[in-house]
Amino acid sequence: MLEVQGLTKHFKGLTAVSGVSFSVAEGEISALIGPNGAGKTTTFNMIAGALVPSEGRISFDGRDITGLDPEVIAAAGISRTFQVVRPMVGMTVLENAMVGALAKGLDMAEAKADALAALDMVGLARRAGNEASSLTLPDRKMLEIARCLARKPRLLLLDEAMAGLRPSEADVLISVLRELNAQGLTILLIEHVMRVVMSLAGRVAVLHHGELIATGKPQEIVENPIVIESYLGRRKVEAGQ
Numbered sequence: 001m002l003e004v005q006g007l008t009k010h011f012k013g014l015t016a017v018s019g020v021s022f023s024v025a026e027g028e029i030s031a032l033i034g035p036n037g038a039g040k041t042t043t044f045n046m047i048a049g050a051l052v053p054s055e056g057r058i059s060f061d062g063r064d065i066t067g068l069d070p071e072v073i074a075a076a077g078i079s080r081t082f083q084v085v086r087p088m089v090g091m092t093v094l095e096n097a098m099v100g101a102l103a104k105g106l107d108m109a110e111a112k113a114d115a116l117a118a119l120d121m122v123g124l125a126r127r128a129g130n131e132a133s134s135l136t137l138p139d140r141k142m143l144e145i146a147r148c149l150a151r152k153p154r155l156l157l158l159d160e161a162m163a164g165l166r167p168s169e170a171d172v173l174i175s176v177l178r179e180l181n182a183q184g185l186t187i188l189l190i191e192h193v194m195r196v197v198m199s200l201a202g203r204v205a206v207l208h209h210g211e212l213i214a215t216g217k218p219q220e221i222v223e224n225p226i227v228i229e230s231y232l233g234r235r236k237v238e239a240g241q
């Protein structure tokens, strides 16, 4: 469904992403992992159209989407969440979720119906009339996902959706993502929590200093000596384990 070939991004003197190639098959949950500054968010930004690649090609459903406007890419069926979730203050949960559907060009009634369906999928329907800024962090994360779902994407890009959640809260999000995937949604997630990666992802790509250093099944990745040396082992040392 998604194919990234030789993706590269230079920021003045810095190469944030360098010749990265990977693909995501329809129906899969895949993860992009790697240390801070490895180039994960920059890769997402290029896929979603927020950044134009310096080199390389991105195709979605066989169509070249490299460098297209974010709105065109969203209309093609790719929707992304942001690391920092900031719902629009002064607007209800439903109105926030409607933003995605309205951006697609739907009329109010259609946008409301799709937003309510999206809120239902993430368990937020009963909060539809609440002020969005009153939501807890886990619910804000769910709202961010609902905003994307209201656009009815085929590929969802999740940027560290679990960050800041307690293990029990992460478990709720994991089961929501599993259910969305079971309903046919393809998911690519950036994730630092390996427990989440292991339990959700069918395939994993590892970035380090902007380069792809490994791809494979989660079990292969955690046993890969290069990944252990450059990322996983280092994290254990940092955590004092």
Ligand SMILES: Nc1ncnc2c1ncn2[C@@H]1O[C@H](COP(=O)(O)OP(=O)(O)OP(=O)(O)O)[C@@H](O)[C@H]1O
Binding pocket: 011, 014, 015, 016, 034, 035, 036, 037, 038, 039, 040, 041, 042, 043
């Ligand atoms: N707009 C920008 N201008 C200049 N440098 C940037 C820009 N965006 C990212 N970078 C740099 O590119 C590198 C990759 O950053 P990126 O945010 O993609 O990493 P990441 O893997 O997502 O990290 P994290 O896990 O901390 O979110 C970093 O060195 C970062 O400082």
